[in-house]
Amino acid sequence: MDVDIAIVGAGIAGLSCAQQLQQAGYRVAVLEKSRGVGGRLATRRLPHDRADHGTCYLSPKGELFRELIAHLLERDVVQVWTDTAYTLNRDRALQASPDRIPRYVAPDGMSAIAKYLTTGLDLRFSQRVIGLELTSDQTSDQTWTLAIENTQPDAAAASTLKASAVLIAIPAPQAVILLEPLEKTIVSTELIQPLRSVEFDPCIVVMAGYSEDCLQQWQATYGDVKAIAVQHPDLGWIGLDSSKRRTSCQPIFVVQSTAEFANQFLDTADLSPVGQKLLQAAAEQLLPWLATPEWMQVHRWRYSFPATPLSDRYWSAATTAPLVCAGDWCGGMRVENALLSGLSAADYLNQQMGDRAIATPQFWQAM
Numbered sequence: 001m002d003v004d005i006a007i008v009g010a011g012i013a014g015l016s017c018a019q020q021l022q023q024a025g026y027r028v029a030v031l032e033k034s035r036g037v038g039g040r041l042a043t044r045r046l047p048h049d050r051a052d053h054g055t056c057y058l059s060p061k062g063e064l065f066r067e068l069i070a071h072l073l074e075r076d077v078v079q080v081w082t083d084t085a086y087t088l089n090r091d092r093a094l095q096a097s098p099d100r101i102p103r104y105v106a107p108d109g110m111s112a113i114a115k116y117l118t119t120g121l122d123l124r125f126s127q128r129v130i131g132l133e134l135t136s137d138q139t140s141d142q143t144w145t146l147a148i149e150n151t152q153p154d155a156a157a158a159s160t161l162k163a164s165a166v167l168i169a170i171p172a173p174q175a176v177i178l179l180e181p182l183e184k185t186i187v188s189t190e191l192i193q194p195l196r197s198v199e200f201d202p203c204i205v206v207m208a209g210y211s212e213d214c215l216q217q218w219q220a221t222y223g224d225v226k227a228i229a230v231q232h233p234d235l236g237w238i239g240l241d242s243s244k245r246r247t248s249c250q251p252i253f254v255v256q257s258t259a260e261f262a263n264q265f266l267d268t269a270d271l272s273p274v275g276q277k278l279l280q281a282a283a284e285q286l287l288p289w290l291a292t293p294e295w296m297q298v299h300r301w302r303y304s305f306p307a308t309p310l311s312d313r314y315w316s317a318a319t320t321a322p323l324v325c326a327g328d329w330c331g332g333m334r335v336e337n338a339l340l341s342g343l344s345a346a347d348y349l350n351q352q353m354g355d356r357a358i359a360t361p362q363f364w365q366a367m
């Protein structure tokens with residue numbers, strides 16, 4: 001056996017499960033198809049700056065996530081960005097939310113939160129899991145063999161990894177692709193059905209940089225407003241991303257589309273005109289110069305927010321060698337749900353694999 005538990009996906013769900021199980025003494029490996037951690041907790045490196053093109057901020061609702069945020073605050077990984085959410089309604093009137101809830105961000109980019117959670121883990125990058133097989137060894141114990149493709153250009157041929165248990169911590173539609181070859185022989189169609197019911201909305205995100213005087217014009221019109229949810233057919237949200245940084249070279253805005261807008265352009269090869277269209281809409285709703293940035297980059301999320309999440313915190317294939325799925329779509333649509341799902345999956349896997357004592361109830365207390 002190469003490892004006790006193989007974890008597919010280094011997003012928040014995968015990393016939190018990995019930390020919890022590693023602290024209980026299991027040998028854990030995290031396989032990630034990209035070259036970095038965080039998944040949708042994503043930060044784009046720019047020539048002189050950075051921008052968060054995935055998760056924009058965190059606003060904890062439950063006790064456990066509040067505790068993690070307090071831990072990250074103490075270590076200077078996150079700080080309060082703003083305590084007021086604004087909405088631009090259909091009549092273009094700006095309304096502040098009546099509540100005053102802190103919204104937390106990472107000044108080094110939201111992916112810094114995921115990086116912090118990797119401490120001490122066996123992380124394997126550019127490793128896309130493309131298949132799973134259940135085999136029995138001489139002792140007739142069942143073992144998972146993961147087929148892995150190296151996603152680096154000119155990489156060696158595919159490899160495999162053997163594990164006693166597997167956690168798949170990726171969006172449900174991608175998990176279904178991995179599970180389908182096991183359908184009927186190892187996992188019943190009835191069991192896979194709930195995973196098939198989970199739909200994700202897409203999102204197109206534009207990151208755009210402007211000249212210094214634009215910041216003064218923004219502040220002259222919108223004061224200290226950092227982010228605005230927009231009630232518009234194309235525009236979903238706009239944030240002054242550069243206001244999250246300790247130092248920044250220029251004003252950078254991040255603009256998120258609605259799911260309806262993203263659906264129209266999901267397979268468009270050249271996203272530049274699509275990004276321009278979004279900026280034009282932002283200019284019409286907010287300030288005219290938003291249509292003419294000094295530069296822009298566009299990112300397409302095929303799976304951004306779960307539109308129809310499951311109510312359970314994790315999904316189990318009910319196999320002797322445990323096979324579990326987790327992610328934000330198990331219980332919600334945000335980072336907090338991904339964390340809770342990863343922790344619940346860890347509890348379940350621990351119970352299945354020997355119920356080892358975990359020294360601290362939550363992994364960050366030992367970090």
Ligand SMILES: Cc1cc2nc3c(=O)[nH]c(=O)nc-3n(C[C@H](O)[C@H](O)[C@H](O)COP(=O)(O)OP(=O)(O)OC[C@H]3O[C@@H](n4cnc5c(N)ncnc54)[C@H](O)[C@@H]3O)c2cc1C
Nearest residue numbers: 009011012013033039040055056057129304327328334335
């Ligand atoms: C534009 C946008 C804005 C958002 N804003 C917010 C916000 O403000 N607040 C908030 O709380 N949440 C927000 N979210 C949602 C939040 O990002 C997610 O809920 C959370 O990050 C999901 O974490 P996860 O671990 O479940 O999955 P993911 O972050 O999707 O992680 C899955 C990982 O698995 C990897 N992977 C996939 N397939 C394979 C494979 N076959 N082999 C190996 N690796 C694989 C992926 O590369 C990825 O790293 C936003 C999301 C988007 C897209």
